[in-house]
Amino acid sequence: MLANPVKKCVATGGVSVGTMMFEFNTTGIGRIAANAGAEFAVYDMEHTGWDIESIRMLIATTPKPKLVPIVRIPTTQYHFVSRVLDTGAMGVMAPMVESAEEARLLVQSAKYPPIGRRGAAFSIAHDDYKNDSIAEVVRSANAEVLIIAQIETAAGLDNLDEIAAVPELDCLWIGLYDLANSxxxxxxxxxxxxxxxxxxxxxxxxxxxxxxxVLVTSVEEGRAQIQRGFRLVAFGGDVWIYQSALTQGLAAVRAP
Structure with missing residues (x-):
């Protein structure tokens, strides 16, 4: 597996800024985001209806590792975790993690033995179809995959310390809107x-x-959250960024 610059950056105390994708499942969207300066993109399966074929295309056309592809799966189940990683995702995010048991399932599904129980398939998309040493592929994949659990329910908040203590879990992503609803x-x-x-x-x-x-929806919010201590920050999503820019541009053109 390719070295994961986002994981390295945040693991050593740095800040990484990227974006989310909800609408534009096109062959160019990953390159557009990369050329704009995004360091990662979260391709969303929870709210979009995108299937594994859509995710496979998005990852295949992402310029890795300039842009690190992360997939938010619909729920914490083995087949979602393993399939997005086998198609080449460099990170996986699980929504609404509410217990240490769920967090452990996420980790075990994402890691090869002896750490986890991810099934073995080699010389496929996740290792760029290369015939490298299997032992090295396993070591690299276990080291480089970024594993993210979302804390976005009252139950997840209640079990926060137990979830955070799960070994090999890299990141806690607070889902503010779902948490507020909960x-x-x-x-x-x-x-x-x-x-x-x-x-x-x-x-x-x-x-x-x-x-x-955390996800932020404005420059001001992003700066404030980084100052507060967040180190993995997604700036908006494709549909909102496009709509906002178009709204502002049209208003400016029409202005006297």
């Missing part, structure tokens, strides 16, 4: 309970040497 506070991003939840996730990451991650 706490009965839809859209209230500045509510004291939401701000307290952010502090709790950051503290759990610090205690357990995990990387804190």
């Amino acid at each position: 706490l009965g506070l839809p859209g209230q991003m500045q509510h004291p309970r939401i701000l307290d939840a952010i502090d709790r996730v950051l503290a759990a990451c610090e205690r357990n040497r995990k990387v804190p991650a």
Whole structure:
């Protein structure tokens, strides 16, 4: 597996900034994001309806490792984890992780033995169809894959310390909108309970040497979250960025 510059950056205390993809499953979207300066792209399977063939095409046309492809799977099940990794994803994100058991399943599904139980298939997309040493491919894949658990429910927050303590889990990504919904506070991003939840996730990451991650929707929010301690930051998503830019551009053209 290729070296993962995003994992190396955040593991050594740096900040990595990327984006998310929800709408444009085209052969150019990965290169567009890479040329814009994104360091990673999260291709979403949870909310888009994209199947594994769509994900396979998106990853195949992503200029790795200039842009690190991460896939958010629909739920924490072995076949979702293993299939996106076999198609060449360099990271996997699981939504709504609510227990240490789920986090362990995520890790075990993403790692080859002896760490996990990922099934063996070599000289396919994930190792670029090369006939390299199997032992080296296993070692490299286990070392380079970025494993992300989303904390975005009240139950996940309640079990935060147990989840954060799971070995080989790299990152806790706080899903602010789902978490606000789960706490009965839809859209209230500045509510004291939401701000307290952010502090709790950051503290759990610090205690357990995990990387804190978040999605931001503006430059100001992004800067504030990095200053607060987040080190893996996704700036918006394709559909929102396009809509925002188009809205602003059309308004400017029409202005007297």
